[in-house]
Amino acid sequence: MSVPSPLRETPVPAARPPAPGRLTNRPSAGTVSAVLVLLVLLAASLWSVAELRINVATFVDGAHQAVAFTRRTLPLDFPPVVEILRLCGQTLGIVILATLLSTILSVPLALLAASNTTPNNPSRLGARSLIVVARAVPDVVLAIAFVRIFGIGALTGVLAMGLHSIGMIGKMYADAIEHVDAGPPTALRASGATRLQQIAGGVLPAVLPAFVAVGLHRLDINLRVSVVLGFVGVQGIGFAIAESMAVLDFQRGIALSLVVLLLCVVVELISGSIRTALLGRAAAGPSRGIAAGVTRLATRRSASGKVDDERLDLDVDLVRDPRLRSAAALVSGRTTPPWTARRITSATYTAITVAVIVLSFIGSGISPLEFLESLPQTIHSIGLFFPPQTGGLFGTLLEQLLVTVQIALAATLFGVVLSLPIGALAARNVAPTPGVANVFRLVILLIRGIPELILGIVFVVITGLGEVAGAVALGIGAVGLLGKLVADSLEEVDAGPEHALQATGGSRWQVFFAATLPAGSRALVAHVLYLLDTNIRSATLLGIVGAGGIGFYLLSASQVLQFGVVTTILIMIFVTVMLVELLALWLRERF
Known part of the structure; x- marks a missing residue:
């Protein structure tokens, strides 16, 4: 086995002092290009809002429709409890x-x-x-x-x-x-x-x-x-x-x-x-768990380089920590750990999991035979989707794909504007009191629990069929996702700079804008890109209920059995999502 040569000690040239008036750390070309791309995305989002004609008048007119819609929904008609449970x-x-x-x-x-x-x-x-x-x-x-x-x-x-x-x-x-x-x-x-x-x-x-x-x-x-x-x-x-x-x-x-x-x-x-x-429980680290036990026990060797079996057997018998006993047993070849309280708890959780899976089969009504009986026609059904076809609508499909991207960009802009203050107030290190943080956490949880499609249906009724409903629905729904990510990211920043500014007499807002927000900015950029990626998929789905975009044509093509057109739309969506995925990956590397 070849042994790598030792590293040579290369003299390090003395660092030149920075010229007067110059910054010591200049941004790299990659960072500058990434910032420019983000500015282009911001400009595209603003253009999308203007192109979709989303303005104050839209919401004023929608308020009257909201009142009329509320009257049509009340009183609510809940089905019987047995039906709800089913x-x-x-x-x-x-x-x-x-x-x-x-x-x-x-x-x-x-x-x-x-x-x-x-x-x-x-x-x-x-x-x-x-x-x-x-x-x-x-x-x-x-x-x-x-x-x-x-x-x-x-x-x-x-x-x-x-x-x-x-x-x-x-x-x-x-x-x-x-x-x-x-x-x-x-x-x-x-x-x-x-x-x-x-x-x-x-x-x-x-x-x-x-x-x-x-x-x-x-x-x-x-x-x-x-x-x-x-x-x-x-x-x-x-x-x-x-x-x-x-x-x-x-x-x-x-x-x-x-x-x-x-x-x-x-x-x-x-x-x-x-x-x-x-x-x-996992945050305790490997030094206190089975990982450490495996590492310590398996590296105890005799002079011949082989594992000392007698020493390992002794460890299995003497070690009291159940996790280390499991590690010792694993290394020494024993496969049956002792029945400790921890193992009984794990077995109970396993039994509960198995019971939940069995009940899921019963509740869903799925039978494995149903799957096996449908397999013979699978190849024939898949063949219906090929070759891809346009149905004479390729230009229209491209136009609607652009509309879908516009909906996603506008919704991402709305989501950022709404989520930043809500997410910041949900962060315990930013909110003025723990009670305020808990209230905004609850708001995020409630919005997160509403499926985007339900919001889409409501806004289609309020604002009418079209792209406005999709953009507004996704923008509000983004609070449930981005708001939580913003709150978590701000809570995870290093508290050192915050404490330093507080010690110098900085106000709460000064601490937030000078220490907390800059420290979490990199994670926030990644979260915004993830939201844009998610919104493109969601905008496709909302088109199914009339919220604009290519989703409407996707559902229509499937309903009239034009599966070749479905394949074409699928390819277009796939290419768009992949481009956004690659752009997000490139930006994350630059930052």
């Missing part, structure tokens, strides 16, 4: 199974996509490409395709949401794996463990809390997405809302929308508590 159970079953499917498929993809677990670079590139494609294809497009293959039902929603969720879950899983401490896998490899044993013993235990937290976060998202998919044939409470809105029964439709809001808030609170507990 719809909620079916929706939750579909969402849980879809999230489970995406989680199962994302784990091997993430292991192939992560640089420290992939067998080779082609495997990593292929896995990363699949993850990007899954993220770029909107779930509603997948649902339209699966409705043709499997028909209207719960299976369509599980497959559409499950496959699309791989784009988010797979990426976050891969990022989590790449940040794993290299000590435990290295120690296991030194003790003779195979690649799979290294992954099972040194990688997966370390990332399991993050894996569960990401899955729960995606569960929240899929619950809101399920309402959207109800408008293209996925059963559940979204399908019931679509039926009510189709016959202009706003009393029933809005009542069911409130049920969705309550359900989203409850699921968000439960999953948020679980995520906090899991990530809080």
Whole structure:
């Protein structure tokens, strides 16, 4: 084995003192170009607002329509409690199974996509490409395709949401794996463990809390997405809302929308508590968990370079910490840990998880036989989507795609304007009192619980069919996403500069603008780009309910069985999303 030559000590030239009047740190060319691109995006957003004719008069006229719409929805017409429970159970079953499917498929993809677990670079590139494609294809497009293959039902929603969720879950899983401490896998490899044993013993235990937290976060998202998919044939409470809105029964439709809001808030609170507990437990660090046990125990060797089995057996018998006992047992070859209180708790959680999955199958009404019976016609149904066709509407489709991008840009601008103050006041280190922070956190949670499609329907009724409804709905809905990200980013900044300014007598606003906001600006730019990416997909979905853009033509083409046109629209959306994805990646690298 070749030994690398020692590094040469190269004399470091003395730094020149800065010239008088010059800045010591000049921005790089990449940073300047990134700032210029952001200014171009801002100008494009302002142009989109003007082009869509969104102004004060729009909201003044909409206020009168809002009053009339409120009168048409009151009193609300809630279905019987048994029916509500059935719809909620079916929706939750579909969402849980879809999230489970995406989680199962994302784990091997993430292991192939992560640089420290992939067998080779082609495997990593292929896995990363699949993850990007899954993220770029909107779930509603997948649902339209699966409705043709499997028909209207719960299976369509599980497959559409499950496959699309791989784009988010797979990426976050891969990022989590790449940040794993290299000590435990290295120690296991030194003790003779195979690649799979290294992954099972040194990688997966370390990332399991993050894996569960990401899955729960995606569960929240899929619950809101399920309402959207109800408008293209996925059963559940979204399908019931679509039926009510189709016959202009706003009393029933809005009542069911409130049920969705309550359900989203409850699921968000439960999953948020679980995520906090899991990530809080994992924050103890590898020095106190099984990772440290594997590292310390596996590196104890005899003079011959082999693992001292007698010493390891002694460790298994004497170590009292259950996590270190598990580590010692893993290295020494024992596969059955003792039944401690921690193991009993884990077994209980496992049993609850299995019970929830079984109930999800029962509640959703999905049968594995349904999937197997539909497989023979899959190839024929997929063939209907090829070759791509334009139906003589290519110019119109390009125009509507531009409208969709304009809606996304205008909505992102509105979202930033609304989310920055709300998110700042929701941050505990910025809000004047903890009570104010809690109030704005609650506002963000309530807005986050309203699916964008419901907001789109409401604003279509208030402002009429068109792009204005889509832009305003997405702008308000952005508060639920961007407001939370802004609050979290501001709370995570280094408190040192804030305390320094406070010690010099700086006011609350001076501390915010001089220390807090600059420290969180880089993360805020990344969040805004993520919001733009999300809004392009959401703008496509809102077109389904008449909020403008190419989504209307997507739904119309699927309803009249012009699947070649559906493929063309899918390709156009995919290319647009990929361009935004590449732009966001380029900007993140420059900053």
